[in-house]
Amino acid sequence: ILFLLLLVCMVIPVGGFALKNCHVSRNTALCHNEILNAVPQDVPKTVTSLDLSGNKLSRIRRADFSHVPHLIQLDLNRNYILQLDSFSFSNLTSLQKLNLNHNKLDKLDSNVFHGLWSLTELRIAHNKIKVVSSTSFQSLPSLRFLDISYNKLQNLTNANMILEQLPQLQEFLTNTSVQLHAVDLSLNPFQDFRITADVFPNLLRFSIGLNKRKPLKWDVKKTFLRRVSSLDISQLHLTLSDMRSLFQAVNQTLTLLRLNAMKQNPNKLINLSCSVPSMSTLQFRRNKLRRIEARLLELCTNVTKLDLADNDIQAISEDAFKCLLRLKTLTLSGNKLPFVPSATRNLPGRYKLDLKSNSINRLQCQDFANQTELRILYLQNNSISNLKDCVFEDLVRLKILKLQSNKIIKLNNAFKRHLPNLRFLYLSNNQLAMIEKEEFKGLRSLQNLSLHQNNLGDLNEMSFSGLKNLIHMQLKANNIQKKDLDSDAFNALVSLKLLDLSNNHVQYKSEHPCKAPFSHLSHLEDFIFSAQRFRLKSHLPARGNYYVDLQGNTFTCDCNNAQFLRWIKTSNQTQFYDAYNFLYRNPPSFKDKKLLNFDPSSCMVDTGFICFVSTTCSIVGLMLASLMFHFMRWQLVYSYYLFLAWLYDFRHQNKQSANQYDAFISYNNHDEPWVMDELLPKLEGEQGWRLCLHHQDFEPGKTSKIPFSTEPALLHLFSSFRLFDDQKDVLILIFLEEIPLNQLSPYHRMRRLLKRQTYLSWARAQNPQVFWEKLRRALQSGDDLDEGRFCPGLLQTP
Numbered sequence: 001i002l003f004l005l006l007l008v009c010m011v012i013p014v015g016g017f018a019l020k021n022c023h024v025s026r027n028t029a030l031c032h033n034e035i036l037n038a039v040p041q042d043v044p045k046t047v048t049s050l051d052l053s054g055n056k057l058s059r060i061r062r063a064d065f066s067h068v069p070h071l072i073q074l075d076l077n078r079n080y081i082l083q084l085d086s087f088s089f090s091n092l093t094s095l096q097k098l099n100l101n102h103n104k105l106d107k108l109d110s111n112v113f114h115g116l117w118s119l120t121e122l123r124i125a126h127n128k129i130k131v132v133s134s135t136s137f138q139s140l141p142s143l144r145f146l147d148i149s150y151n152k153l154q155n156l157t158n159a160n161m162i163l164e165q166l167p168q169l170q171e172f173l174t175n176t177s178v179q180l181h182a183v184d185l186s187l188n189p190f191q192d193f194r195i196t197a198d199v200f201p202n203l204l205r206f207s208i209g210l211n212k213r214k215p216l217k218w219d220v221k222k223t224f225l226r227r228v229s230s231l232d233i234s235q236l237h238l239t240l241s242d243m244r245s246l247f248q249a250v251n252q253t254l255t256l257l258r259l260n261a262m263k264q265n266p267n268k269l270i271n272l273s274c275s276v277p278s279m280s281t282l283q284f285r286r287n288k289l290r291r292i293e294a295r296l297l298e299l300c301t302n303v304t305k306l307d308l309a310d311n312d313i314q315a316i317s318e319d320a321f322k323c324l325l326r327l328k329t330l331t332l333s334g335n336k337l338p339f340v341p342s343a344t345r346n347l348p349g350r351y352k353l354d355l356k357s358n359s360i361n362r363l364q365c366q367d368f369a370n371q372t373e374l375r376i377l378y379l380q381n382n383s384i385s386n387l388k389d390c391v392f393e394d395l396v397r398l399k400i401l402k403l404q405s406n407k408i409i410k411l412n413n414a415f416k417r418h419l420p421n422l423r424f425l426y427l428s429n430n431q432l433a434m435i436e437k438e439e440f441k442g443l444r445s446l447q448n449l450s451l452h453q454n455n456l457g458d459l460n461e462m463s464f465s466g467l468k469n470l471i472h473m474q475l476k477a478n479n480i481q482k483k484d485l486d487s488d489a490f491n492a493l494v495s496l497k498l499l500d501l502s503n504n505h506v507q508y509k510s511e512h513p514c515k516a517p518f519s520h521l522s523h524l525e526d527f528i529f530s531a532q533r534f535r536l537k538s539h540l541p542a543r544g545n546y547y548v549d550l551q552g553n554t555f556t557c558d559c560n561n562a563q564f565l566r567w568i569k570t571s572n573q574t575q576f577y578d579a580y581n582f583l584y585r586n587p588p589s590f591k592d593k594k595l596l597n598f599d600p601s602s603c604m605v606d607t608g609f610i611c612f613v614s615t616t617c618s619i620v621g622l623m624l625a626s627l628m629f630h631f632m633r634w635q636l637v638y639s640y641y642l643f644l645a646w647l648y649d650f651r652h653q654n655k656q657s658a659n660q661y662d663a664f665i666s667y668n669n670h671d672e673p674w675v676m677d678e679l680l681p682k683l684e685g686e687q688g689w690r691l692c693l694h695h696q697d698f699e700p701g702k703t704s705k706i707p708f709s710t711e712p713a714l715l716h717l718f719s720s721f722r723l724f725d726d727q728k729d730v731l732i733l734i735f736l737e738e739i740p741l742n743q744l745s746p747y748h749r750m751r752r753l754l755k756r757q758t759y760l761s762w763a764r765a766q767n768p769q770v771f772w773e774k775l776r777r778a779l780q781s782g783d784d785l786d787e788g789r790f791c792p793g794l795l796q797t798p
Helices: 159-164 240-249 266-273 342-346 559-570 607-652 669-686 712-718 748-756 768-780
Strands: 023-025 028-030 049-051 073-075 097-099 121-123 145-147 171-173 182-184 192-195 205-207 217-220 230-232 256-258 281-283 305-307 329-331 352-354 376-378 400-402 424-426 448-450 472-474 498-500 526-528 547-549 575-577 584-586 663-665 691-693 706-710 731-735 759-761
Touching: 023 575, 217 240, 240 266, 663 669, 669 691, 669 768, 731 768
Parallel strands: 028 049, 049 073, 073 097, 097 121, 121 145, 145 171, 171 182, 182 205, 192 217, 205 230, 230 256, 256 281, 281 305, 305 329, 329 352, 352 376, 376 400, 400 424, 424 448, 448 472, 472 498, 498 526, 547 575, 663 691, 663 706, 706 731, 731 759
Antiparallel strands: 023 028
16 A cells, blocks of 8 residues: 655646556555455556455366456466366466465366466465366476365376376476475375385475374385475374384484374374484474473484474473583464473573463573573564563564554553664554653664554654664554644654555645645655545645545435545555445435435535636626616617607508698798799609698608708708608708818818718709709619719719
8 A cells, every 4th residue: 555755735646547456566466355256357457466356266267367468467366266267277377376275176178278388386275176188288398386285086097197288397286296296195085105116206395184083004115205394294093003104104204293283192293203313393383282381302312493383382491401402493472381480591592482362470580591692582473561671671583573453551661772783673552652752762773663553642752762764664554633633743764665544533624735744754755644534624645646445434315426536546656445335425306325325516516616617797788787877878869769760660660641742841031032932843843742831831751751841050950850860861961052171170070971971062063953953863862872973073073
């Protein structure tokens, strides 16, 4: 489980991915204990190790491993495999180790291991194999280790043919070969064991044993075990005479003897075994020893390693080991010793002492006196509650000390001045509540410190003082909080590479940058911070990682997790451990539903952003409307009524009644003589137009054209006339005199209109007939007359 160093509390985007049933770490795919019924196909093809142990696979098919061609190690241990198809592993040409232990195979067919040219280790123990084909192993030319023990083999008539196919085989754990170094026939249902030929000339290790009530019939040639150095006859039911013959056969070469769970008298067995002068290691477990006296081991003068574990030993006489002058390793684990036996003090040259899983409840200063050569001390799984500052003072060469799973409440300066060469200290699963200042000051060589599963809290800046060479520290499952991280307690760990703070009570209440608690740990590589035990919302500092473990955290089903879900599903840089099993806890309707089943597409609509845009637009619109009303309110009113007039005209354009007049004549009183003498006779008398004069017969009504004669003084009256604004050609302008341009300048709008509209000039009409003809044509034109229909040059011709 890998977490990169948290140097600053800021969010750095990274990519991630998650496999549905497996976890990938350093080219190793871990798919164990997932209740799989088939080999997963989403494993990356680059993995070199695949662990599928502890599942429910019942059959291995030909194409199951075609997607992982680079596998070097494959573990199929503890499944329910009944059948291996031929050529099942043909694609795994690089595979070196294959474990099929603890399955239900009953036979090995031909070509079942075809393609495994590089396989060096094959384990198929604890199955139900009865039949092995003569060609089952023909594709394994590199095989060196074969374990086929704990099956139901009763005879191997084709053993020689099988072994000839394995030229490199060195260890065959169930049968024999000329070049074999080890044979394991344990727990096979043999009733007779007869070997009358010298078929094991190179045999070095031999194991045989079973749980039958009847003694095994032993008929073996004396030279059978002449080179054996390791012999395991645990649970073997032999008569004492047969056992004496067996020991005589290995009298010169035997160095390791295992006599576990024997039915014979333990005193006689030890005396008989210690009569072998070459034996240096004796394992004598589960033989129901209650007490050890000096005479029990008086013949074991050459023993260097003595294992008396799991014997229910309650007492050991003070001189019990006085004859074991060469003893280096003593194992007394799994007994019922109430204290450290004084007999162990008489072995100054001892290298390892194992006292785990006893009933020891206290340690005295003299318990390890004069043990200056002791390197390894196991005291875990006892009932020790307190330590004294003098208890380890003579262990100057001790490298490994295990005190986990006791009841230790305080350390009492036990490590403040002593154990200068200690490398590994295990104090997990105790009842430690705090670490005093400079408590570990004497452990200047310590590299691995395990303090998980305690009640540790209230750390201070001197808690880990002196641990300059510490590399790994385990602090998970304690009571560590954010204030402990901010106490500079970890500043002294300048060489630390791995720190596990998972399952504590660290809570960050703000997303803002905070103090970096591990900024002094320049060598930190792996930081584990999963499953912090708090209920309220918390913001964990985040940064780029390659492997993320968030097991045990609480997830709430809402849109705040949408980006987190996309991070897991769409990227390929960071793996989230066990992501497909993350469950929701809130709200109650989504409780125990899987996190990755949530559809984040429903979170794409950002209601807050929409409300922000709408509000902003409304405010800006209101401000613009206020400004326009303040500065342009009359223009707006005028435009409004102009629009109403246009709308009225548009709606009634097809409903208009016929006009009573062809034209309405508007003129100045000074121009009445010209109108009455010139205009009226010409238009009504000669051309037949019906005219309405505003001094004579004006009535409200609409006319199609309005000939209008005027003087310069009246031109400003037309500046706001609606017909001009409607841009309709309903006016015919007649100028009876020349109008200087300087008089038009104040009336910019009229000047612009005269530049682009048609008008008639009487003053420049040298030929009156032309003027009247132009006027007639103007009156005949419709309302849609465009501006260019009568060009100014033509209408203003003098």
